[in-house]
Amino acid sequence: MKSYEDFTLEDFVQDLYFRKWVLGELNEKDSFWENWYTENTDKQAIIDQARSMVIGLQYIPEEVSQDETDKAIEHILLKLKDQHHTPIYRLLLWKVASVLVIVFLGGMGLWKLLSTSPASPNLAATLMTEEIKWINNDSHVSKRVQLPDSSKVDLRPLSRLGVMKDFGKTQRSVLLIGEAFFNVEPDPRKPFFVHSGNVVTKVVGTSFWVRSYEKEDNVSVSVVSGKVTVQKKEMTAEAAPSTSEIILTPNQQAVISKSEDKILKKLATAPVIISESEKYSKFRFTNTPISDVFLTLETAYGITISYDTNLFKNCNLTAWLSDEDFFEKLNLICETIQAEYSITDGQILIQGLGCN
Amino acid sequence: MLSSKISHARRAQLRNIPQEEYAGHIWLAFKQGEEEAFTELMQLYYPALLNYGNRFQKDREFVKDCIQDLFLELWKTRESLADVLTPKSYLLIALRRKLLRESNKIKWFREASEVKDDYEFEVQFAIETYLINNEIQHEDLKKLHISLERLTKRQREAVYLRFYQELSYDEIARTMVINYHSAVNLVYEAIKFIRNNWMYP
Numbered sequence: 001m002k003s004y005e006d007f008t009l010e011d012f013v014q015d016l017y018f019r020k021w022v023l024g025e026l027n028e029k030d031s032f033w034e035n036w037y038t039e040n041t042d043k044q045a046i047i048d049q050a051r052s053m054v055i056g057l058q059y060i061p062e063e064v065s066q067d068e069t070d071k072a073i074e075h076i077l078l079k080l081k082d083q084h085h086t087p088i089y090r091l092l093l094w095k096v097a098s099v100l101v102i103v104f105l106g107g108m109g110l111w112k113l114l115s116t117s118p119a120s121p122n123l124a125a126t127l128m129t130e131e132i133k134w135i136n137n138d139s140h141v142s143k144r145v146q147l148p149d150s151s152k153v154d155l156r157p158l159s160r161l162g163v164m165k166d167f168g169k170t171q172r173s174v175l176l177i178g179e180a181f182f183n184v185e186p187d188p189r190k191p192f193f194v195h196s197g198n199v200v201t202k203v204v205g206t207s208f209w210v211r212s213y214e215k216e217d218n219v220s221v222s223v224v225s226g227k228v229t230v231q232k233k234e235m236t237a238e239a240a241p242s243t244s245e246i247i248l249t250p251n252q253q254a255v256i257s258k259s260e261d262k263i264l265k266k267l268a269t270a271p272v273i274i275s276e277s278e279k280y281s282k283f284r285f286t287n288t289p290i291s292d293v294f295l296t297l298e299t300a301y302g303i304t305i306s307y308d309t310n311l312f313k314n315c316n317l318t319a320w321l322s323d324e325d326f327f328e329k330l331n332l333i334c335e336t337i338q339a340e341y342s343i344t345d346g347q348i349l350i351q352g353l354g355c356n
Numbered sequence: 357m358l359s360s361k362i363s364h365a366r367r368a369q370l371r372n373i374p375q376e377e378y379a380g381h382i383w384l385a386f387k388q389g390e391e392e393a394f395t396e397l398m399q400l401y402y403p404a405l406l407n408y409g410n411r412f413q414k415d416r417e418f419v420k421d422c423i424q425d426l427f428l429e430l431w432k433t434r435e436s437l438a439d440v441l442t443p444k445s446y447l448l449i450a451l452r453r454k455l456l457r458e459s460n461k462i463k464w465f466r467e468a469s470e471v472k473d474d475y476e477f478e479v480q481f482a483i484e485t486y487l488i489n490n491e492i493q494h495e496d497l498k499k500l501h502i503s504l505e506r507l508t509k510r511q512r513e514a515v516y517l518r519f520y521q522e523l524s525y526d527e528i529a530r531t532m533v534i535n536y537h538s539a540v541n542l543v544y545e546a547i548k549f550i551r552n553n554w555m556y557p
């Protein structure tokens with residue numbers, strides 16, 4: 001390994017660490033190269049040239065958007081399906097995943113929304129006042145925030161939480177830019193509100209996620225325990241509460257588009273077991289009627305599973321499931337009873353021919 | 357049936373490891389016929405492939421067709437593919453070969469294997485936009501810009517693979533079907549050429 005003192009111009013241009021510095025990709029606290037530059041006065045000319053060259057050798061990034069990628073991949077998978085039969089649930093799963101990805105990569109920011117939309121004077125005005133204390137998380141790990149009412153918020157990296165000065169006295173309202181997990185102390189007299197983009201989430205006492213990044217077109221809310229209502233804020237000031245309000249129960253998720261007027265109800269991407277009972281967290285089946293199997297799953301995850309009871313009445317399952325996640329369990333069960341599942345409106349629908 | 361479920365779970369655990377190593381595992385899962393791994397492989401590399409392909413062929417749709425054929429062929433022959441640790445360079449090589457072959461078909465060249473220097477490699481350097489946006493070292497960069505224009509296409513490709521796709525020299529050598537030393541030389545000569553033209557014009 002050569003030391004930097006012996007480096008030629010070519011070596012510098014090649015050096016990954018050096019390149020990162022020139023292109024501003026190093027950690028801000030890393031001042032190695034600044035120091036080195038100051039200390040090695042005889043090398044400054046060569047460093048300057050190497051810097052120009054690294055910059056000059058950059059390419060104009062020709063963007064391949066996520067959307068273009070997704071469409072192309074979907075096309076390839078369809079071609080593949082023509083060549084051999086693919087179980088429907090796999091394609092569905094893939095579609096669900098890709099919808100979420102597209103959704104999260106969407107385009108319009110809260111700031112943009114606030115600064116360009118004259119129709120939202122309230123929130124914008126509120127944001128500008130001194131009445132809000134902002135808590136920023138610029139680190140790489142989640143930051144635990146405890147609010148005056150003992151509710152807890154885990155603020156994800158690069159997220160901001162705005163807390164009203166008089167929080168807890170007459171109301172409980174917070175603003176969120178980014179993503180956070182809320183664990184709210186019950187207080188029926190003062191519901192807890194999370195404002196994010198043009199979405200208001202109202203809670204009595206529960207725990208849930210809110211994701212609302214400036215750069216993303218969508219806001220998503222997913223519930224871990226309790227019950228939450230989500231509504232889209234009308235952009236016209238002082239309007240009566242919008243009718244587009246939905247109720248979420250555990251393992252359900254709402255995805256709200258900032259630009260379009262619609263709320264989608266989905267299943268959480270990774271449902272968690274919500275039942276306290278030991279009985280429902282063990283998934284050991286020995287010749288168990290399929291109706292019992294589905295009931296166990298429904299109770300454990302709080303997710304409704306619909307199927308034709310008559311058609312599947314002869315189906316049994318012998319399997320010990322444990323560490324698999326919800327969808328893996330469902331896959332396994334469906335493969336055993338030769339069925340397929342689909343997800344509609346936050347529910348699971350099982351279809352198949354039944355067993356003899 | 358069970359094996360695919362297990363490896364799926366294992367993949368989930370693997371998400372904390374470096375991307376390259378992760379890609380190696382994805383490749384193995386893909387070889388075993390896991391469609392999710394296949395999808396993930398495409399998600400990982402489609403943008404890089406399209407970007408690279410576009411250097412040879414301006415016709416974006418043509419490049420996309422080639423990538424589609426490439427992936428479909430890979431899926432069909434997955435069981436007989438090698439266990440590669442760095443799928444990225446493997447895919448770049450395969451696409452390069454395919455593109456040159458297909459382009460030549462269009463040009464009615466018969467002997468596809470004879471392709472040596474008969475290809476284009478277009479790269480637009482960011483320096484132009486930089487020149488407009490930045491006053492600093494204006495004159496120096498202008499000279500640099502002129503010498504960049506004069507790089508050979510093989511030098512351009514090697515420089516592109518090294519600094520844009522961040523391949524190792526070994527991978528560059530295999531991608532461009534040259535030996536290791538030629539790959540190193542192409543990049544060093546390109547830099548030296550630019551320097552000489554720039555410092556002592």
